[in-house]
Amino acid sequence: MALLENLTDPAVLAPVNDVVDSLDDKDSVAVAQAASAGIARLEAIRFRAVAQLNRHRSGARSVVQEVAFALSFVDNHAGAVVAAADALTTRLPRTLGLMDQGKLGGFGAMKVAAATAWLSDTDARAVDAVLEDRIADKNPGQIRKAANHAANTIDPDGAGRRAEGHRDGRRLTLRHGETGVASIEVEDAPAEKAAAAYQRIDREARALKTGGESRTLDQLRADVALVLLLGGQGGASERSEVFLYMDLFTYLGLNDEPAELAGHGAVPAGLARHIARGENTVLRRIITDPLSGQVLDLGRDRYRPTAGLDEFVRVRDRECRRPGCHRPAQACDLDHSLPWQHGGHTADTELIDLCRRDHRLKDEPGWTYQFASDGTLTIITPTGQAYDSTPPPLHQPRPPADQPPPF
Numbered sequence: 001m002a003l004l005e006n007l008t009d010p011a012v013l014a015p016v017n018d019v020v021d022s023l024d025d026k027d028s029v030a031v032a033q034a035a036s037a038g039i040a041r042l043e044a045i046r047f048r049a050v051a052q053l054n055r056h057r058s059g060a061r062s063v064v065q066e067v068a069f070a071l072s073f074v075d076n077h078a079g080a081v082v083a084a085a086d087a088l089t090t091r092l093p094r095t096l097g098l099m100d101q102g103k104l105g106g107f108g109a110m111k112v113a114a115a116t117a118w119l120s121d122t123d124a125r126a127v128d129a130v131l132e133d134r135i136a137d138k139n140p141g142q143i144r145k146a147a148n149h150a151a152n153t154i155d156p157d158g159a160g161r162r163a164e165g166h167r168d169g170r171r172l173t174l175r176h177g178e179t180g181v182a183s184i185e186v187e188d189a190p191a192e193k194a195a196a197a198y199q200r201i202d203r204e205a206r207a208l209k210t211g212g213e214s215r216t217l218d219q220l221r222a223d224v225a226l227v228l229l230l231g232g233q234g235g236a237s238e239r240s241e242v243f244l245y246m247d248l249f250t251y252l253g254l255n256d257e258p259a260e261l262a263g264h265g266a267v268p269a270g271l272a273r274h275i276a277r278g279e280n281t282v283l284r285r286i287i288t289d290p291l292s293g294q295v296l297d298l299g300r301d302r303y304r305p306t307a308g309l310d311e312f313v314r315v316r317d318r319e320c321r322r323p324g325c326h327r328p329a330q331a332c333d334l335d336h337s338l339p340w341q342h343g344g345h346t347a348d349t350e351l352i353d354l355c356r357r358d359h360r361l362k363d364e365p366g367w368t369y370q371f372a373s374d375g376t377l378t379i380i381t382p383t384g385q386a387y388d389s390t391p392p393p394l395h396q397p398r399p400p401a402d403q404p405p406p407f
Contacts, residue, residue: 044088062367
């Protein structure tokens with residue numbers, strides 16, 4: 001462990017950084033290449049450590065969540081890292097060896113692991129041997145193509161089954177981007193249906209591109225797709241709900257403090273006002289603690305009746321309470337931080353929002369959830385690591401009335 005700490009010790013690296021500042025262009029490239037080789041070797045160590053953790057836990061699902069916590073990865077990437085670590089240390093030793101030599105980075109190695117995941121152990125080792133002389137110092141796109149070609153050549157019959165498996169794995173994903181935008185993607189859809197859907201969207205977009213239309217075709221396609229998804233054409237229109245949190249003064253235009261869109265994050269004040277003033281918007285008054293900014297109560301001045309405790313907890317939490325998970329609360333399960341069978345109570349002081357996956361994680365052996373009176377949820381993993389989750393305040397905490405404001 002001391003050796004690894006030395007490799008990342010700022011005191012050890014400081015002299016190197018000083019030298020780098022004086023390099024010419026040729027030497028700069030050489031040092032960047034050497035650093036990449038060193039990073040590849042360290043990534044190989046990380047894969048081995050993750051694989052060892054997975055072996056200790058006998059491949060339990062919770063390993064992915066612990067890796068996500070420990071390495072600050074999003075869950076999908078953590079899952080891919082765990083799967084790659086297992087493959088590299090069992091079925092792909094030559095690929096891992098290229099990492100040890102500094103000739104292949106972790107991202108490229110994960111491409112090999114993904115391309116061979118459907119093969120038997122014997123066929124995966126055969127592909128591993130074929131690729132050893134083909135993928136060193138190649139970029140991830142080249143590695144993916146080479147690995148897929150080798151896998152399909154080794155097991156052509158399995159390649160057909162793989163295609164069917166991919167189509168069975170189709171799913172809809174939502175990815176939040178920069179402020180105020182997000183992307184919806186139908187992953188692994190049947191190619192013929194995806195092509196037909198695009199053609200329909202494109203046809204309707206082109207029909208709207210008249211002389212007075214200022215939107216580009218790309219913008220029109222996106223707008224048409226969203227209208228179709230929301231039931232504006234070809235289906236019954238349904239009410240969709242999103243949670244937008246904004247200060248009253250921001251809503252009135254008296255300040256420009258950013259608002260928060262649950263599951264997405266901060267949005268500029270102008271965009272928040274645009275969303276909040278939509279024709280179907282339902283406004284809601286939320287009462288907060290001035291000293292902490294946390295939700296205390298839901299005002300009753302609303303156009304629709306409240307749904308009681310369930311609604312209060314969802315508004316308070318905004319998102320799944322596991323750190324790093326941003327699934328909106330309205331799509332989560334309401335769960336007891338202390339299990340009901342162990343004395344838990346159905347009260348806002350014990351209820352939390354967890355998405356279905358993290359709800360199941362809570363019941364895994366060795367995971368402990370503690371909910372404090374200030375709303376902080378502490379999750380303790382089987383290795384004893386503790387991670388805290390607290391909904392961010394809706395506004396900056398304000399000093400007590402008898403204290404002057406900070407300068």
